[in-house]
Structure formats: structure tokens, C-alpha cells
Amino acid sequence: MRKVNLVFGTVYGNAQFVAETLQQQLLTMDWEVNLIQPESLSGFVPPQDEWLLVVTSTTGQGDIPDDINLWFETLRGEAPYLPQLNYGVIALGDSSYETFCHAGIRFDELLTELGANRVGELLKIDACETMEPEVAAQSWLVEWHKLIDENQVD
Template identity: 65%
Template sequence: MKRVNLVFGTVYGSAQFVAETLEQELGSLGYQARLWQPDELDGFVPPQDEYLILVCSTTGQGDLPDDILPWFHGLSSAAPYLPELKYSVIALGDSSYETFCGAGKQLDSLFAELGATRLSERLEIDACETMEPELAAKAWLLHWHRSVEAELAA
């Protein structure tokens, strides 16, 4: 059974709700999912033999939410080399801002810099168009699951 780590950054709870929804869906797809709370992330380096899904809302001028910021800075500073890690990003934002999904883009860039490989296209959920981001994330998860199956079959 493949393990999946879910990490979220949220301001008002939407990204957390999306991550919690994915945790349940992953279980029904046969994965062992672990949802990391922000206060558990200190020193957490994602294991390279497990998958990582990042779910993050954007605040301010394309900034990361305060709850995930220490982990982001810690990883940036430590700069662990993660060439075997497969990760994915779900970014929540508001397209009326110039910095749409800026936090998710920052996470995506960080993991690319750490040598990790993005498993699927970044999902950008626009609050102007999507009232229930968890539904968009559930649909995306089916594509993600097919990507995992294809990778395992290769």
C-alpha cells in the first residue's frame, strides 16, 4: 500500500477542508494517507518513498498562510535533496488578484528546487468560479491516481 502525506496551509479553513476530504478519498482508493497538522510540521522532511500532496490557499500579495510558513522556511533553509520524491500541489486562490495561487506556486517552486518531481499538473482552484473547492480536488484526485498507477506500472 502506497503512503501519501498531505500538508496544508490555510487562512480560513478551505485548504484544510480540501486536505481532509482528500485524506478520506485516498483511503477509499487504497492509499494510506497521513494528514499533517501545521503544528506537527517542525522538522518534517517528506519521505522519498511516499507521495506528497500539498494543499495551500494564498493570502496577502501571493503569500503563504502563517500556519505553513515556518515549515516552508525550514525546508528552504535546510534544502534537503529529494530526487526520489513525487509531489503534487493544489493551490487555492482568487483570480481577481494579480498573485493568483501565489502560495501554491511558491511551494511548487520550492519542491522543484529540492529536486523532487511533480507527479501531476498543479491544480489551481479559483474562488471566483468554484464555491466548493473540495469537489474540484476530488475530481483532480482521480487523474492523480491514474498518474500514480501509470508510474507504478512503468
């Protein structure tokens, strides 16, 4: 059984709701899911024999939400080498800002710098176009799961 660590960063709760929705969907796909609350991320380094899925909103001028920013900065500062880690990123944002989905982009860039392997495309969900971000995320998750199975990525 595959295991995924599902991490979210949120300001108003949308990213948390998306993550909780995906948690339920992953369970129906026979994944073991560890939904990690932001306050529990201190010292967390994603195990390389498990998957990582990051769901984050963007705040301010393209900033990472405060609830996971410390974790982001810790990972960036400690720079653990993660060449066996497979991951996905779902970014929530508002395209009326120049820094649209920048928090998710920053996570993707950091994980790549750490040697991790993104599977599938980074999903950018635009609040100007999507009233139910969880629905877009669920569709993306189905495709992500297919990519994993087709490529037999463990």
C-alpha cells in the first residue's frame, strides 16, 4: 500500500478543505494517508519511501501561508537531499495578482532543488475561475494516480 504525507498551508481554510477532501479520495484509492496539521510540521522531513502532496494557498505578495512558512524555511535552510521522494503540488491563488499561485511554485522549486521528483504537473487553481477548488483538485488527483500507476512509480 502506498503512503502519502498530505501537507497543507492555508489562510482562510480553503487549502485545508481541499486537503481533507483529497484525504478521503486517496483513502478510497487504497492509499494510506497521513494528513499533517501545520502545527505538527516542526522537524518533519518527508520520508523518501512515502509520497508527499503539498496543498497551499498563496497570500500577500506571493507569500507562503504563515502556518507552513516555518516548515518551508526550515527545509530550505537544512536542505535535506531527497532524490527518492516523489511528490505533487496543488497551488491555490488568484490570477488577478502577479504572484498567482507563487507559494505552490516556491514549494515546487524547493522540492526540485532538494532532488525530489515531481509526478505530473503542478496544479494551479484560480479563485477567479473556480468556485469549488476541491473539485478541480479531485480531477487532478485522478490523473496523478493514473500517472503513478502507468509509470509504476513507487
